[in-house]
Amino acid sequence: MRAGKGWAFLMMGSCLLAIVPSKGNAQGREALEQAERAFIDVDFETAMNKAQEALQKGWLSPAQLVRAYQILGVCATAFGQPTEARDHFTRMLVIDPQSTLDDTVPPRLRAPFYEAKGVVEGRAERLSAEVGLDRAQGGLRIAIVDPFQLVKKVRVHARLEGAVEFEVSEFAPSPELLAPVEGSAEADRTEYWLELLDEHSNQLLVLGSEFEPRVVGRLPGVEKGVDLASEPLFWIVIGAAALAGAVTTAVLVDQGSKIELQTSAVFGVN
């Protein structure tokens, strides 16, 4: 048990750094902190109960959620509950496929983690969401990939570029859904941030944030610049420079990188 205390402490030290403070419910965070403390003391029963409580209180950030599932997975393994442990590790890896166990976790407690890794990596799809602007429908079109059916709610915060307040709307999960945003059909750009939530409103995936929202809409256009190639002075300068190292340059320059497109208009479709 004393050896176990050592690895638990080391693992917690590394994982605490990954926990990002969120706007979430303080009770959930408090329960998770209690689970961490119990985990350090190798009080797996309390750690498990508190981590479960943290999950049920909800509002955990993805990093906190990963930590909660990690504690639950290790504790379940220690209690000889490999099926439960695999389920917790699977959820942990779905949220963060890069998450891993600390080196100090003994090999005997690692099997369920590797099984879970195999389950998650065996699926080609990853938990993800893509958002595009659907002008015709006047809203955001959201495509969600949720191979393990963990998402129970989709919360969308959207505003037209320049507006102060986000409009918040919630949806039942669906592979594709439309979040109406008033005025988005006419606006150049719409800002949004998105949360995919589990049944307790814990954040499984967050795209953007209130302070760094993502943007969809028209990209800034490319300004039509001055046509240097048509300026005689330009070619005189180029010619002078070319005389200094002309032949070498001409041979070395990659023609492929010097292509530009120039538009023209013709009439009649033949």
Added chain:
Amino acid sequence: MFSRIREKKGCVVLALGGLALTGCAPKKVALEVAFPSAETFLVTQAIRVRVFVPNQTSTCAALVNDAIGGRMPMEQLVYDINDLTPCSVRSGAKIPDPGGGRKLFLVEGLDMMRNTTLLIGCSEGEIHGKSTAIRVRLYPTQNYDRAYRQNPPQPEETPETRCMRRGV
């Protein structure tokens, strides 16, 4: 004799300079936007050019459908140029090199507000040192007739007079 040598030197310098200029000058590839008629050119107020990387789902046919339906595969987008007019296209606007590999060139003719597609066309092609031109043929959408009725071109107006009046 010295004057002859000087003359030859001059020729060599000029030849080298010419070679160098040929080597350094950017190659221009034409993006030809084919309007169905001069009338459609006059009714169209703005041009949008988007370049996409093709894949199994992003084909020209799918892009045209998506554009008309207001959807777009943003992850396939290379760039989006939305500040062109028919006259600037006619006068030879420069747009960036989309990079190597095959690309889909989606061109839309828009109304004054730039939010209604009046003409649309798409062409697949690759830009490289030996490319000559990419031609995108535009076809009227269901919005065209309404736009024509709302804002018909002046009688006797031609693309030349329109663009000359606008100084393009």
